[in-house]
Amino acid sequence: MYCRNCGTQLEGGAQYCGHCGTGRNIMVDLTPQPPLNRLALWGFAAAIFTPFYGLFACIHARKLCIQRGERGAGLAKAGIILSACMMVVYPVVIILGIGYYIFS
Numbered sequence: 001m002y003c004r005n006c007g008t009q010l011e012g013g014a015q016y017c018g019h020c021g022t023g024r025n026i027m028v029d030l031t032p033q034p035p036l037n038r039l040a041l042w043g044f045a046a047a048i049f050t051p052f053y054g055l056f057a058c059i060h061a062r063k064l065c066i067q068r069g070e071r072g073a074g075l076a077k078a079g080i081i082l083s084a085c086m087m088v089v090y091p092v093v094i095i096l097g098i099g100y101y102i103f104s
């Protein structure tokens with residue numbers, strides 16, 4: 001945490017800035033966020049169009065996010081679930097499509 005008024009770095013439990021006396025409630029957290037894992041993002045997109053590839057990309061991305069402390073582990077998990085759903089949906093749609101073509 002850093003003081004919004006003077007920019008002094010503050011101790012975890014400090015209620016007031018030791019330098020200028022500004023209260024904690026108007027302080028801003030400037031701690032940089034870890035980067036978003038790109039593979040998790042692409043894996044999620046791939047899960048929709050190419051679920052087989054998306055599943056493996058998301059499993060690998062989730063592993064990388066946890067190892068490196070990057071953001072995107074949740075997105076990768078959503079991608080795993082989505083790609084698993086799509087792997088069921090696509091064959092059903094294809095079978096229904098073929099069935100409709102043959103029997104109509």
Ligand SMILES: [Zn+2]
Nearest residue numbers: 003006017020
């Ligand atoms: Zn201050």
